[in-house]
Amino acid sequence: MRTVNHAQLLRLHFGEADRYEGKPLYEAIVHRCKELQIAGATVFRGLEGFGETAALHRHRAMHNDQPVVVTIVDTAENVARLIPELEKMMDTGVIATSDVECIRIQKTP
């Protein structure tokens, strides 16, 4: 029997060049998610984009700053617990949440 759960999808948009305590921000965020025992996080790199400052985020030889999106799917409580932490870490960027239904597939023990 398939179990469909209500969950929240969290998307964080920022640049690849953003850093937190010397580490790339996206690495720091994935690490923090693991510490907080969030179900999962995935980082995607975009080709090109712009945001708050209207500066174009793209690949350049000297300064690589392609857009980065981190997606997280977890229960509403866990997402609510995570957001304040992320707000502390992110400098500029966007945090977007949406309600989703999720099916977890785990066949390996």
Added chain:
Amino acid sequence: MLSKGNAKKVTIFINEDTRHHFAPLCDSILSFLLHKKVAGATATRAIAGFGAHQALHSTETELLSEHLPIRIEFIESAERVDELMPTLYDMVSDGLIEVQDTNVVKMANQDLPAEPKAPHTEMRGAARLMRIYMGESDRWEGEPLYQAIVNRLRVMGIAGATVYRGILGYGVKGHTHKGGRLPFSRDLPVMISVVDAAEKLAQAIDQIEAMMVDGIIVLSDVDVIRLVRSRPEEEHADR
């Protein structure tokens, strides 16, 4: 022109020496089908069989092998079959005609340009967005899982799918998906996103779930603004 989807399969059982206007019936039927531009027909000679006359015809009893059973098969749309049937009914003076429902999965022809695109459908309003998360190194029957899923979705007639490769991540399996120095040792996260009507996605989920080992499927309600398959006739008109 025969297309994918529901069709009728007609099977005609006759004998090799049955004649129609002095020509072998088998030849007459095939030339009639060819003349009517039926998508294709195949005649097969059997090695043994019996029919209404209750006499066994086999390669051993028929020394000259001229009284063996023959089976002619062709597949066409229901309307075409209805149109052909009266003539076939009259032609088959001795034998059996059978019609059954069938499903054409693929209709390919090297000589013709690609099969005609599905008619343009514009989707507007409520739809569902499905995101499927897995690892790049996950496999299904020897091919990468993401590729197998996209192929399956395509066969199912799902409107579209896009595969994204992540640069870092972790999930159900607990290990961190990271890029290795060597391309064959890496296991980066992969996400497939699909937008289509809720009912079509529900069918797709059943199949995808069976193919996946570990992973997560996330569904959300979305509003589609525009989803138009290319309209070939308009493209030509622009030139």
